[in-house]
Amino acid sequence: MQYQLEGSQAIAKAVALCRPKVICAYPITPQTHIVEGVGEIIRSGELLNCEFVIVESEMAALSVAIGAQAAGVRSYTATSSQGLLYMIEAVYNASGLELPIIMTLGNRAIGSPINIWNDHSDAMSVRDSGWIILFAETNQEALDLHIQAFKIAESVGLPVMVCVDGFILTHAYEPVDIPSQEEVDEFLPLYNPATSLDIHKPLAIGTMVSPEYFMEVRYLAHKKQMDSLKIIQCVRDEFRRKFGRDSGGLLREYMTEDAETIIVTLGSVAGTIKDVVDDLNLQEKKIGVISIVSYRPFPIDALKDSLKKAKRVIVLEKSLAVGIGGILFQEIELVMKDTDAEVFSIIAGLGGRNITKFMLQEYLSRKSCKKITFLGLKEEIITKEYEFANFCGREGEV
């Protein structure tokens, strides 16, 4: 049924429909409305048979989920930004232990300087943690990806992080179709883990692994991630058959068929880019868009295939690896390494800086582009900062 709902509420509904048994929460902007939402669903009795554990830190939030999942029940938590960094040791632990926990990440910048607004620095900080990382473009997809995430996680035996742009999606009211409990129950069977903490079959979980075995363990972890590319696609197909909606999968292509230029991106900004591309294609510009849904595992073959005819690839990302540049950009360069296509990097929207149609149109109308562009960078602020720094240096004291 269609509803006009806030993104966070839609996610909360989706999570509740998946019948988790333990939900743990510690508040951080912009994730708060999600955990308030699931809390309300539990307290009101809409979701029965679920423990809502309010903890003292993000470290505890994910740790409670780890304990619950190890004891054999479906568990869920959510965080953002600094919260993700605060729990990062547990993030690696959950994937290393192959616990299929689901976590929503309301994407937000990382400080210092402290900033509560949206970018993807938080997700990028755990891109190599062994979690499956999915990015939603709309609130509908955020809802759908959560339902798919439980299925993927439990099929593969890995935790899944669903990335949802903070504020831009989490706080936006949009129409969303919410499936019925019966439909979700048919799609997502009850969780029945092969191994868990069981008094009848005492197992030691989380043992120390020496150099004799560690390489193999890591190899298998990598293999498992790469194998899950197929499962992510299967779950997308099954979801489409069941709910009649195309959500999830590895990546989404838009107007890429004859495109000479393809913009590759992550998350909700794809919507704005598509509007720009529609306008430009009316002028025969031949521009397409790819938004990556499965950021980890990274769909390298699917991208190679989708980008094979492109002459120019522009990677627009809301993150920056200080000291080298774009992060997704490096990965797309790897995808394009045997082609003649030129790859350009746009760093945009850091710390919630608006990404507007006008900015994108202006970029795409440029005769030539630098390899890396900081979109909407205010040169005057930078000049001023240098002047100030030089001034301080000269005077010897401030």
Next chain:
Amino acid sequence: MFQVRIHGRGGQGVVTAAEMLSIAAFLENKRAQAFPSFGSERMGAPVTAFCRISDKEIRLREPILEPDAVIIQDRTVIESSDAFRGIGDNGFILINSSFEIQSNIKNIKIRHIDATGIAMEHIGRPIPNSVLLGSFAALSGIIKIDSVIEAIKAKFSGSIAEKNISAAQVAYKETLKVVI
């Protein structure tokens, strides 16, 4: 696509107004998107919220830079928030004010309504958002007053919903009188 920007202060229901507007449009089978000017505004600080209404899917995620209508819940934010910025030709501005406010922008209609006064009378609290939406329904023709009433019911319940509804209806009728 019809774009509305709402200005006011934290605690006046600015974000709720945008959300209710989007629900009203949704109830009329339109596509709608509402979102706040993301921030950590405390009570009393200037707040902006946005609502887009369209017949097609809305993909655009930028803030509303060229609104077709601006609703101002608190006239004291007009200058500091640059509230008239970007308003398109034939756009209109609806201001919560007991007196007329002038602007030198061409082709712009400015209307005022004493939303706080009506809110105090009917709701008993100076929350002007429902009143302004009632007035907006009459002025814009974009949404029906019945949809505004349903949207209020979606956001509030019990006597608070009833009071907000009667306040919105009063504003709708008063605005219509002048429009006709």
Next chain:
Amino acid sequence: MSNPTLGNRLSKDDITIQSSSNRNNSLTCGHRACQGCGEALGARCAIDAAHHATGGKIIIVNATGCLEVFSCSFPESAWNVPWFHSLFGNAPAVASGVAAALRITGKEDIRVIAQGGDGATCDIGMGCLSGMFERNDDVLYICYDNQAYMNTGVQRSGATPPLARTATTVPHKNYLGNDPQIGKNISQIAIAHEIPYVATASIGNIQDIEKKIAKAIHIRGSKYLHIHVPCPLGWGFPTSETIRIAKLAIQCGLFPLFEAQYGKLYGSIPIDDPIPVEDYLKPQKRFAHLFGKNATPDAVSVLQEVANSNIVKYGLNGGDI
């Protein structure tokens, strides 16, 4: 009438589970702890007691530390019970998660134990421990206190006693070892949370450990048991002396054995004729600098004061608490 000197004449209450050939050996032989390890002994004793009291219905969550490292080197494990290790600082929260899962699936007859060393408990995991207490989650937390970070090579922890030598508090000319003014009393912090049960125990008194475990394991809500486990390597005493050192700590008053319920102390094990703290300190190399040629009687008196104060505070002289 039978000969009173024949057979085992201990009363039933005084016969330990540890002395029984039927003990579970929850932490079984073959693990890699040092000779004379107090923690290994304490853990086997405590978990066997819990196993006995619940008919084997226990799940253990272990913090990173000596106990974790020596008991489970892949592909082996010395645990005969369901056992889970996540991280150093999160064992109480993980245990909360296990307890939540058991509660929601109606398996509350299965009891959850979280355990860790003093570093995991007093320092890095204290936030999670306090959270677990504050929510009164149904977990028994056991701290095996050997008073320093033994796993990493004997560095100071928040539970290191005054004036002790550790790798990060090496005595020098103007420095007498761990500063007497710092450190924390985690049992008192547990009591301040007003949880249903807090107790201290020692491997110098196995009967007492078993009694306290048997009592704690069936109480609903958060329980805390602090067990004193001397470490031959870190403290510097012969590996045959572990139990004796533990007993001396009790007898001098430096390690009081007490119980508290809902924030109130209600019982302690009195010590007849407290021995001077020197008797406990002297056999340990970590206190050797207090007795050498640059010995300072003032320094020892600092520790004697602690013992004296414990004797009064916890009623170890038979007085009121």
